Amino acid sequence: xxRFIGFITKEFYHIFxxxxxxxxxxxxxxxxxxxxxxxxxxxxxxxxxxxxDHSKDATTKEIINKISASKxxxxxxxxxxxxxxxxxxxxxxxxxVLNFEKDFSKNLVKDHKATVQIITDATDPNxxxxxxxxxxxxxxxxxxxQNKAITINYIIVPQPRMVYNPELKSVYMFVPGVxxxxxxxxxxxxxxxxxxxxxxxxxxxxxxxxxIKPFQVxxxxxxxYIFLSIINAIVIVLLSIFIFKMPVQGSLFLLGLESxxxxxxxxxxxxxxxxxxxxxxxxMMISLMGLMLPVILLSGFIFxxxxxxxxxxxxxxxxxxxxxxxxxxxxxxxxxxxxFIWKETLILLxxxxxxxxxxxxxxxxxxx
Amino acid sequence: xxxxIFVLPLLQLVILSNAATFEVKNIKFAYIDNDRxxxxxxxxxxxxxxxxxxxxxxxxxxxxxxxxxxxxxxxVVLEIPSHFERNLQKEKRANLGITINAIDGAAAGVxxxxxxxxxxxxxxxxxxxxMQISDAQIKPVNIDTIPLFWYNETLNYKTYMVPGxxxxxxxxxxxxxxxxxxxREKEIGTLExxxxxxxxxxxxxxxxxFPFWIIGMGLxxxxxxxxxxxxxxxxxxxxxxxxxxxSIYILVILGMGLFISNFTDTQQQAMFIAWFFMVIxxxxxxxxxxxxxxxxxxxxxxxxxxxxYFVEVMRMVMLxxxxxxxxxxxxxxxxxxxxxxxxxxxxxxxKTS
Amino acid sequence: xxxxxxxxxxxxxKMFGDFTAVNAITFEVKKGEIFGFLGANGAGxxxxxxxxxxxxxxxxGQAHVAGFDVSTQxxxxxxxxxYMSQKFALYDDLTVKENITFFGGIYxxxxxxxxxxxxxxxxxxxxxxxxxxxxxxLPLGWKQKISFSVALLHEPKIxxxxxxxxxxxxxxxxxxxxxxxxxxxxxxxxFVTTHYMDEAExxxxxxxxVNGKIEALDTPKELKKQFQVDSMNDVFLKLxxx
Numbered sequence: 032x033x034r035f036i037g038f039i040t041k042e043f044y045h046i047f048x049x050x051x052x053x054x055x056x057x058x059x060x061x062x063x064x065x066x067x068x069x070x071x072x073x074x075x076x077x078x079x080x081x082x083x084d085h086s087k088d089a090t091t092k093e094i095i096n097k098i099s100a101s102k103x104x105x106x107x108x109x110x111x112x113x114x115x116x117x118x119x120x121x122x123x124x125x126x127x128v129l130n131f132e133k134d135f136s137k138n139l140v141k142d143h144k145a146t147v148q149i150i151t152d153a154t155d156p157n158x159x160x161x162x163x164x165x166x167x168x169x170x171x172x173x174x175x176x177q178n179k180a181i182t183i184n185y186i187i188v189p190q191p192r193m194v195y196n197p198e199l200k201s202v203y204m205f206v207p208g209v210x211x212x213x214x215x216x217x218x219x220x221x222x223x224x225x226x227x228x229x230x231x232x233x234x235x236x237x238x239x240x241x242x243i244k245p246f247q248v249x250x251x252x253x254x255x256y257i258f259l260s261i262i263n264a265i266v267i268v269l270l271s272i273f274i275f276k277m278p279v280q281g282s283l284f285l286l287g288l289e290s291x292x293x294x295x296x297x298x299x300x301x302x303x304x305x306x307x308x309x310x311x312x313x314x315m316m317i318s319l320m321g322l323m324l325p326v327i328l329l330s331g332f333i334f335x336x337x338x339x340x341x342x343x344x345x346x347x348x349x350x351x352x353x354x355x356x357x358x359x360x361x362x363x364x365x366x367x368x369x370x371f372i373w374k375e376t377l378i379l380l381x382x383x384x385x386x387x388x389x390x391x392x393x394x395x396x397x398x399x
Numbered sequence: 400x401x402x403x404i405f406v407l408p409l410l411q412l413v414i415l416s417n418a419a420t421f422e423v424k425n426i427k428f429a430y431i432d433n434d435r436x437x438x439x440x441x442x443x444x445x446x447x448x449x450x451x452x453x454x455x456x457x458x459x460x461x462x463x464x465x466x467x468x469x470x471x472x473x474x475v476v477l478e479i480p481s482h483f484e485r486n487l488q489k490e491k492r493a494n495l496g497i498t499i500n501a502i503d504g505a506a507a508g509v510x511x512x513x514x515x516x517x518x519x520x521x522x523x524x525x526x527x528x529x530m531q532i533s534d535a536q537i538k539p540v541n542i543d544t545i546p547l548f549w550y551n552e553t554l555n556y557k558t559y560m561v562p563g564x565x566x567x568x569x570x571x572x573x574x575x576x577x578x579x580x581x582x583r584e585k586e587i588g589t590l591e592x593x594x595x596x597x598x599x600x601x602x603x604x605x606x607x608x609f610p611f612w613i614i615g616m617g618l619x620x621x622x623x624x625x626x627x628x629x630x631x632x633x634x635x636x637x638x639x640x641x642x643x644x645x646s647i648y649i650l651v652i653l654g655m656g657l658f659i660s661n662f663t664d665t666q667q668q669a670m671f672i673a674w675f676f677m678v679i680x681x682x683x684x685x686x687x688x689x690x691x692x693x694x695x696x697x698x699x700x701x702x703x704x705x706x707x708y709f710v711e712v713m714r715m716v717m718l719x720x721x722x723x724x725x726x727x728x729x730x731x732x733x734x735x736x737x738x739x740x741x742x743x744x745x746x747x748x749x750k751t752s
Numbered sequence: 753x754x755x756x757x758x759x760x761x762x763x764x765x766k767m768f769g770d771f772t773a774v775n776a777i778t779f780e781v782k783k784g785e786i787f788g789f790l791g792a793n794g795a796g797x798x799x800x801x802x803x804x805x806x807x808x809x810x811x812x813g814q815a816h817v818a819g820f821d822v823s824t825q826x827x828x829x830x831x832x833x834x835y836m837s838q839k840f841a842l843y844d845d846l847t848v849k850e851n852i853t854f855f856g857g858i859y860x861x862x863x864x865x866x867x868x869x870x871x872x873x874x875x876x877x878x879x880x881x882x883x884x885x886x887x888x889x890l891p892l893g894w895k896q897k898i899s900f901s902v903a904l905l906h907e908p909k910i911x912x913x914x915x916x917x918x919x920x921x922x923x924x925x926x927x928x929x930x931x932x933x934x935x936x937x938x939x940x941x942x943f944v945t946t947h948y949m950d951e952a953e954x955x956x957x958x959x960x961x962v963n964g965k966i967e968a969l970d971t972p973k974e975l976k977k978q979f980q981v982d983s984m985n986d987v988f989l990k991l992x993x994x
Contacts, residue, residue: 033857033860034857034858034860036857037853037854037856037857037858038854038857038858040854041843041846041850041854044843044845044846044850045843045845045846048845048846048886049665049667049668049845051662051663051668051671051672052667052668052671052672055671055672055675056671058675059675059678062675062679063678063679063682066679066682066683067682069694069697070682070683070693070694070697070700071682071683071687071688071693072505072688072692072693074505074692075689075691075692076691076692077691078691079691120549120550120719121715121719121720121721121722121725122721122725123711123715123719123721123725126691139542143541144541144542144543145541145542145543146542146543146544146545147542147543147544147545148544148545148546148547149544149545149546149547150547150549151546151547151548151549152549152550152719153548153549153550153551153552153554154550154551154558154559154714154715154718154719155559155689155714156548156551156554156555156556156558156559157421157422157556157559158689159548159551159554160548160554163546163548164512166544167544167546170542170544171542173542174541174542189495189497189514189515189518190494190495190496190497191497191498191499191511191514191515192496192497192498192499193499193501193507193511194468194498194499194500194501195500195501195502196501196502196504196507197501198504199501199504199505199507199508200504201504201505203502203504204502204503204504204505216674221667224666224667224670225667228665228666228667231586232839232841232844233837233838233839233841234841234842234843236807236835236837236841237835237837237841237855238858239807240805240806240807240830240833240835241830241855241858241859242827242830242831242858242859242860243858311579311583311665311666311667311670312579312583312666315575315579315666315667315670316575319571319575319670319674320408320411324411324415325414328414328415328418328419329414329418333419333687334418334419334420334421335420335421335423335503335506337424337425337426337427338420338421338422338423338424338425339417339418339420340417343414343417343418346414357471360471360502361469361471364502365469365502367469367470371466371469371470
């Protein structure tokens, strides 16, 4: 035990002497949460659009006014010819062009029908689709106002209720994801690099020749990172509660336990990576490409898993982060207890045991 | 190391382009039918017919439905109240309860739009069914909106993401390799040896960074080929322009890598700092979420983000065929960025050694 | 087993695939002796050392170190030996004192013992002024001396030195050998690999390894006589070309 404490002390020296890494270790979650909370959003706001008005009459003017009054759009420029649309899009700022046909007002009065094209720059299909929908709904509202005289019978009134996140804040969605990534980063990537560092510097050999047992070396190396990870998790939860007023509905105790479970599984992955890589550079590349990116993209953190092609949906099941995010969302936002997330917890537990087993086996082989 | 440099990122390109989608599909949909009338059944059939919804089951009670939502088994629950049909016929008005899991706010918004669209079309359908001819004497005005989606008529999300992810890979690999490489020499001690040789510092730096420049261009080439062959992403604009811009852009990234390596002592540190800035740059690049959606201050910050320019240029040139004049603002800013970054890098290199 | 032999190897062999790195070497090292384990780069010295210190399993043959079998009692061996590698591996981001405390700790020394040893070591090496400095800021020669002292911290029976004097100046090398002599006088057995042939002259006995085999083993004096040359350097050249 005494040896062990000495070992951990030394590990903390490594961590605290390296001010720059330490700064980033604690700065990263804060910056990420703030960015996601304040800057990153999918909502459409103030999109630049252009108008190509072939009629220039009272009706089109009214419609254009309605559109520019909306918070979604700002009218960037008026263009005169169809040919200009292409040029405007190629510059990249303007995302949509409204093209009113000739004699818009006249047609509306005479034929009860007039046409407007909503041309969107669909290189970003999502934004294009949303813009298209928003413009249509503004036009529809205008149309309804014009038709007020005619009573419309038989209406079904949908009463949507947004549960767990009534204001549709994107930070609710991102907090669990950021927490997962940070824990993964600190636990898996930092440990794998810190272990390979000893290999590269030759100190690992010295440790192996000493009477300290290999598993003690490994546990001593990962222990400080458990500690750092937990502090990070606490910082993230506090930030989301106090800055973004995001409630933690469920039990904090359960949240803590589940986080520790995830941290351990990430540490096991880190150890596994360190056993297969000889240099820090390799360890870093594998952690980054093999762990971080899949965690960001296949865990449901940013992109909904249910929209992915089937093979990727299947692969996503093998990513511990996916299950941890489900658990986090459950506890933090839905306020559920273990009875609702025992399945996910069990899967995570199984993976953790598997990774530990695998890394122990690999580690032994390396010593032969 | 070489297989990691090339194979892993390209594997990522293939996987991630498929994964990175904000499309909302396969919505897990359940309903509670308290009315069990022909009208309620007709409405449910509408949902069953939609390709967006996976209609799961009929829940006998609200309690069961909300428990299923807690477990994450359903995303959207439609509750049809009893007397739905009677209210519709008698009072010409009926309510519908819709509960949406809104943890993913953006997806919830889209789901709401889909649900509303289906209900509206059902509305129209019963209107024509039940409306008497006498009601329709005054003809309503009708504005016909025709949506046109240029450059990506099928709204294929991959067309949009592939160029973006290609940017990500070229940037990450070159930045990390360049940054780590020099710190590695420092750590092992070979840098000292080189510093005592008659080689000029600028020669040394160019010699060090040139291979990574080549690797970056190589990654671009392979990535463009894959985009073409696997994802069928068009290359509308000029390849020459693409390569020209990229060759300058990589200089920015290499300068950044060198700069980071000058201020760090260990590879772990260098990697960490590079990763830190990388994450911020990626999130603020417009790669995943539109820059226009950001608040004003954040949009100003993105002006200092080289990745933003590369993402813009890549998408503009590949998908829209923008020419040199169109990307001139980005190109100029990138050149300025390259000059400043490399200037700083060389300056700090001289200072530290 | 002879009590005065602290290392005894018989037909010790290590193969990596088809390649025989160490080919059936047999030798013994007596208690208190300075044993030079010579050979060119790649001759198999490091592989042989790794088997003796218990971090690499022999493919065949056997060896006893401090009375324990390398294949089955590696843990017991570890308690009785000290080891210093080519990289003089100390932690650069720890101070001299912290390094000593750490290595003392993993060898299970008590706190009081560590304090005592730290004081002794710092005085011996004249490190008072730099004791609280990071090891990374010290010159190579100092690191090497500290590294050797750290390897002796737990008073091992045998200390293995793998090319301990690589890359340092002749004066430091000279001082380093004085430290080795002192340790040897106190009864520690020294097993040292080197490719500096002048250092071979300082050893009690030397073995010369060529392509995984021990080609010669005796006192430097006898070897010079046997090969009819004036220096160990010439002995080595004759063998290597031979």
